[in-house]
Amino acid sequence: MAARWAWGSAAAGGQRSKFLRQVSHYLIRYATWIPPLIWFNAYVAQVTFIRGPSMYPFLNPHYNDSLREDLCLVWKLYAQEGLRRGMVVVFRNPYDPNKTTVKRIVGLPGDVVRTKPPYPYEHAAVPEGHLWVEGDGDKSQDSNYYGPISARLVTGRVTHVVSPWERAGRVRWWEHPLRAGVHRAA
Numbered sequence: 001m002a003a004r005w006a007w008g009s010a011a012a013g014g015q016r017s018k019f020l021r022q023v024s025h026y027l028i029r030y031a032t033w034i035p036p037l038i039w040f041n042a043y044v045a046q047v048t049f050i051r052g053p054s055m056y057p058f059l060n061p062h063y064n065d066s067l068r069e070d071l072c073l074v075w076k077l078y079a080q081e082g083l084r085r086g087m088v089v090v091f092r093n094p095y096d097p098n099k100t101t102v103k104r105i106v107g108l109p110g111d112v113v114r115t116k117p118p119y120p121y122e123h124a125a126v127p128e129g130h131l132w133v134e135g136d137g138d139k140s141q142d143s144n145y146y147g148p149i150s151a152r153l154v155t156g157r158v159t160h161v162v163s164p165w166e167r168a169g170r171v172r173w174w175e176h177p178l179r180a181g182v183h184r185a186a
Helices: 002-031 034-043
Strands: 045-050 070-075 088-092 100-107 112-114 123-125 130-134 154-163
Touching: 034 045, 045 154, 088 130, 100 112
Parallel strands: none
Antiparallel strands: 045 070, 070 154, 088 100, 088 154, 100 130, 112 123
């Protein structure tokens, strides 16, 4: 009976070593991709859901109809370079840097913007190194709440809608009409 027990434990040891070889093979094969994927997601591009009504109807056009949200590609590489009026950008919220916010650039440095309530003044000059951002919808906490934001807070640009499928494609921000009341810098 002792011989039978010894043979059984040897078979279990062989199965265990085969299992460990398979696990180490899969770890080497797949876990080596995790750091590059994290780096890519942090510094190059990210796929993210656009939540809330602030960019309605340009993004989340089904906001009032269903719980569907737009899934968008955010391009992060060189996010702060070449910014233009009309671009949809992702930036760190000035009130809570742990959160990101999606808005449209309305004013660039040197522009004078006609503000909306609750901003305390009728016009605001956008200082050097800053942007005036606003949501497309009525329910938006934007520069009219917190003033011009530093361009250094911009972490990415919304470039494509990935889902829903019927709207998938490039975000054509340049086709969106610019808001009246912005006097452009020379």
